[in-house]
Amino acid sequence: xxxxxxxxxxxxxxxxxxxxxxxxxxxxxxxxxxxxxxxxxxxxxxxxxxxxxxxxxxxxxxxxxxxxxxxxxxxxxxxxxxxxxxxxxxxxxxxxxxxxxxxxxxxxxxxxxxxxxxxxxxxxxxxxxxxxxxxxxxxxxxxxxxxxxxxxxxxxxxxxxxxxxxxxxxxxxxxxxxxxxxxxxxxxxxxxxxxxxxxxxxxxxxxxxxxxxxxxxxxxxxxxxxxxxxxxxxxxxxxxxxxxxxxxxxxxxxxxxxxxxxxxxxxxxxxxxxxxxxxxxxxxxxxxxxxxxxxxxxxxxxxxxxxxxxxxxxxxxxxxxxxxxxxxxxxxxxxxxxxxxxxxxxxxxxxxxxxxxxxxxxxxxxxxxxxxxxxxxxxxxxxxxxxxxxxxxxxxxxxxxxxxxxxxxxxxxxxx
Numbered sequence: 341x342x343x344x345x346x347x348x349x350x351x352x353x354x355x356x357x358x359x360x361x362x363x364x365x366x367x368x369x370x371x372x373x374x375x376x377x378x379x380x381x382x383x384x385x386x387x388x389x390x391x392x393x394x395x396x397x398x399x400x401x402x403x404x405x406x407x408x409x410x411x412x413x414x415x416x417x418x419x420x421x422x423x424x425x426x427x428x429x430x431x432x433x434x435x436x437x438x439x440x441x442x443x444x445x446x447x448x449x450x451x452x453x454x455x456x457x458x459x460x461x462x463x464x465x466x467x468x469x470x471x472x473x474x475x476x477x478x479x480x481x482x483x484x485x486x487x488x489x490x491x492x493x494x495x496x497x498x499x500x501x502x503x504x505x506x507x508x509x510x511x512x513x514x515x516x517x518x519x520x521x522x523x524x525x526x527x528x529x530x531x532x533x534x535x536x537x538x539x540x541x542x543x544x545x546x547x548x549x550x551x552x553x554x555x556x557x558x559x560x561x562x563x564x565x566x567x568x569x570x571x572x573x574x575x576x577x578x579x580x581x582x583x584x585x586x587x588x589x590x591x592x593x594x595x596x597x598x599x600x601x602x603x604x605x606x607x608x609x610x611x612x613x614x615x616x617x618x619x620x621x622x623x624x625x626x627x628x629x630x631x632x633x634x635x636x637x638x639x640x641x642x643x644x645x646x647x648x649x650x651x652x653x654x655x656x657x658x659x660x661x662x663x664x665x666x667x668x669x670x671x672x673x674x675x676x677x678x679x680x681x682x683x684x685x686x687x688x689x690x691x692x693x694x695x696x697x698x699x700x701x702x703x704x705x706x707x708x709x710x711x712x713x714x715x716x717x718x719x720x721x722x723x724x725x726x727x728x729x730x731x732x733x734x735x736x737x738x739x740x741x742x743x744x745x746x747x748x749x750x751x752x753x754x755x756x
């Protein structure tokens with residue numbers, strides 16, 4: 341009896357070990373999964389707090405709305421499992437800093453075991469997330485990190501970025517300059533690697549297009565002397581000012597008396613978004629009726645979502661009905677970011693990291709942002725347009741419209 345009992349114990353230990361091994365095979369680094377896996381888990385790093393918190397508004401609602409129809413149909417087919425998996429999102433706060441973004445990505449990968457990661461709130465945080473994902477060999481898809489800054493940060497195998505670049509931003513502005521007869525441009529920027537890169541591209545662009553550029557020198561990000569810079573540009577009699585800075589810095593610039601009295605014909609914020617509340621703050625006490633920003637998406641863009649077949653106008657209406665506020669270009673970035681990640685998984689029919697990045701590399705798909713077709717550097721340049729903010733004296737409110745869309749020239753565009 342004693343001998344038979346020992347055999348049973350040994351068999352029990354062996355079976356238990358096999359079971360434990362099976363369970364553990366579904367754990368570990370992202371992309372490994374077992375037959376009991378129930379979801380495709382996507383980690384989302386976005387700013388919920390800090391100076392970029394407005395970029396994170398509506399994040400989870402937008403992501404879930406993008407895949408609602410897929411989840412209603414039981415999800416995406418995964419060949420290894422021979423069945424479909426629904427999609428779920430886990431959101432972590434970047435706190436609007438590179439360090440916060442890095443820590444958020446580490447939590448998603450090491451603690452939540454996500455299958456892939458997405459992010460779309462500028463180059464600094466996206467590059468921080470990319471570093472983590474590349475080391476962990478977890479697929480990462482980013483939208484809205486300027487491609488030049490992204491490429492300078494290193495080369496990536498597991499990370500993909502889809503955004504504008506400096507050349508496309510300036511080409512979008514070219515039409516507006518020509519339309520308004522702008523031949524003299526001032527450049528005002530807070531010093532950073534990105535602003536220095538933009539300045540170099542601007543110098544080349546100006547030489548090729550007959551523009552005179554005045555640069556009064558970079559502003560100190562800690563104690564920027566906006567008044568001195570404004571005086572220098574006013575003295576040079578520039579017709580337009582291109583600004584490379586954060587929205588709050590742009591607001592501080594326009595709070596100075598020298599900038600108010602200067603009031604150039606055209607003022608452009610090229611590297612950041614403006615919201616209605618930003619415009620209200622900036623224009624307090626200023627006799628100027630127009631501001632411009634450069635964008636890679638607007639609700640008037642005619643492209644359709646690969647997930648929902650809805651165009652920008654439908655997405656914009658959904659946002660306005662859901663949040664009772666005006667939609668911004670961030671809606672397109674958020675939705676497009678989900679499209680890219682999901683399309684890669686659908687094409688791969690797998691969650692293994694190598695399969696997903698291979699599928700992403702061969703992707704050529706229409707999205708709300710335009711055609712996404714990554715090159716050998718894992719980047720894709722999106723079309724750019726210029727948004728003009730105009731004060732409506734009848735409604736006493738600021739309204740925006742597309743002032744330039746030549747990069748959408750191959751697509752029918754309804755001016756109304």
